Amino acid sequence: MTTLPEPAPGLRRTRGSGGANPNPEPPGGGRRVRARMHVVRGPGGAGLVLRAARASLRVSPRGLAVCLALAAASAVTFAIGCATGDLPVPLGEVARVLVGGGDPGHRFIVMDLRVPRGLDGLLVGAALGVSGALFQSVTRNPLGSPDIVGFGNGAATGALLSLLWWRGGPLETSLAAFAGGAVTALIVQAVCRREGLQGNRLIVVGIGVSAMAYSFNAWLLTRARLEDAENAQLWLTGTLNGRGWEHVVPVAVSLAVLLPVAMAQSRRLGLLGLGDENARALGVSPTRTRALALVTAVALVGVATASAGPITFVALAAPQIARLLTRDPGPGVGASALTGALLLQAADVAAQWAVPAVEVPAGLATGLTGGAYLAWLLTRRRAHR
Amino acid sequence: MGSVGVERRRRPPGAGPPGRGGAAGRRRGLWALTLLAVLVALVLVAAASVAVGARPIAPGVVFDAIFDPHGSADERLVRELRLPRTGLGIAAGAALGLAGALMQSLTRNPLADPGILGVNAGASAAVVVAIGFAGLQTFTGYVWFALAGAAAVAGLVHLLGAAGPGGATPVRLVLAGMAVAAALTALTSAVLLMRPEVFDAFRFWTVGSIAGRDASVLWQVLPFLTAGALLAAAVARPLDAMAIGEDGAAALGARVGATRVSGAAAVTLLCGAVTAAVGPIGFVGLAVPHLARALGGSAHHRVFGYSAALGALLLLSADVLGRWVARPAELEVGIVTAFLGAPALIVLTRRARRARQARS
Known part of the structure; x- marks a missing residue:
């Protein structure tokens, strides 16, 4: 379903077929909101297209x-x-x-x-x-998933720092997780920004940064007291x-x-x-x-x-x-x-x-x-x- | 396995013998010199690995401890702790580098590392079972469980990858590895959440370290590593042929299915044994083959040789660095390899991309 925002109200129903708009709207013609709906056939199967003034919505x-x-x-x-x-x-x-x-x-x-x-x-x-x-x-x-930009491990680093070092409560841990993930994603984006955020480059950098965060997390867990580490492991699940x-x-x-x-x-x-x-x-x-x-x-x-x-x-x-x-x-x-x-x-x-x-x-x-x-x-x- | 090889004289003239493949091939003989340099560096790092630590030991004492022992405390330290640790570092690094190179050739994915076949997840799950339900606490005991786990998972991944309508393709293998690893990781963390004492032992294994293992661990894993290395040597030539595509390789006389199975068996042996002994150490297997190809070209026997030597060099240097940076305590080698390997990988891929753009 691909959409543009704001399908205008007052849809008038017309039917057409074959993909082309049966009677094209003259551009800028009249103040009246014109709305129509017609059927298109494409590779994704039949689809309904709703048009109104300058917005359109295609619904399969x-x-x-x-x-x-x-x-x-x-x-x-x-x-x-x-x-x-x-x-x-x-x-x-x-x-x-x-x-x-x-x-x-x-x-x-x-x-x-x-x-x-x-x-x-x-x-x-x-x-x-x-x-x-x-x-x-x-x-x-x-x-592709958020972990591609190292989000998961970065968020875990933030949460672990909060849980193990600052003894933060649930709110601090949530904020730290958000910050950790966002900072990791920012680093990944900054490193590959010059090359235009293309797929493969992003994945390589993401894997690298993510692995660093992961091993840092493992290290944090070995340095903590057992009860704290267990608590952190529960959060990590x-x-x-x-x-x-x-x-x-x-x-x-x-x-x-x-x-x-x-x-x-x-x-x-x-x-x-x-x-x-x-x-x-x-x-x-x-x-x-x-x-x-x-x-x-x-x-x-x-x-x-x-x-x-x-x-x-x-x-x-x-x-x-x-x-x-x-x-x-x-x-x-x-x-x-x-x-x-x-x-x-x-x-x-x-x-x-x-x-x-x-x-x-x-x-x-x-x-x-x-x-x-x-x-x-x-x-x-x-x-x- | 020698029969899977492609005879040199049957190659089409355009393909050329593998010896003229890569960048180094044009300067024949130079690659051997580079390999020698890597090996010399490895010897130097090994010497440093024996001498550097919480208690620095003079080179003369190290020499005496190895060749003319008197039985002093320092000499016992060298013989019982530092030497096994150094040996394990070299063996584990070489095995991981080799396994990574094999893995990247088999899946034709430059970002493949042994973790991708689910080998690490299988070994981890088996170690959790070993600690939690068989009550094992020593690394000597883990080895067998981790190997069995790695082998079982590698087999399962292959079955799954080959089960569908298209047969086993690299993409399907990677997907199957991911699926099995996801399920196994969930199971592992379930056990860890329910059994705190298991978690306590597991967290120190999973960080990846070559410290505190005695010599018997090294002797236990060596047979597996040797077998894996021999298998890898046997598939080097058919892998050269498979680089031009599977149909082309079959036309050249390489047995594609047999090569893939032997390669996966080699990866399992190498990784399963290493993971059992030192825990899951990432990144050596991912980053080292790229460097190896940059130095030695794309012929597989060279990539394998360089990968093993560079892997040992990287792992051992990381271990020495970890001891030196955090002295008198130490950083586990798994953390140091990630922090060294990740930036190296990022820089390497950027440079490769630039070079490709410059050529075209």
């Missing part, structure tokens, strides 16, 4: 259906997540609590414990999915345990700001797929587009990591799954967000359900299931290159 029906299904599935897993736990709450009671009624005890459990945890899972998953889609699109590498509203709000606010930016970048990134020269001819600046997309992606993953710790595999797998489902070329920001939300929330619920006695960190579940999924995918699909 399949993509729309997939997104609706993903949203529905996320809602269902969210409800299941609210119902399961040490003290099961029936789904009907969950619904009553959510609309403002229900038993006070249940109300506390659902509204103060499980809803924030579930929302955090959905929002963090969405942020990771979008960030992965942007990274894979910028690096033109299906294995990534978990949604004990997430409250104070974790949800920052992620929600950042997503509200960054998601539209990512959506707006999505179309330009798709054009970069034609090659830098062609994209420039179409009025898209490759360097600026890549830089903006990277900054957006790093900010998204930074917020997610600060909230839930380094959750593995969602950023890598969500865009891939989304693309398999929608069969749409281009970054697919919206579908990736929904897939990421569903993946993380489902992993958290499954982990709680599989081992009820222990609080299994969601990061473990995503690593296990993600690895198994990729392995399964390998036995099914032919490698493209």
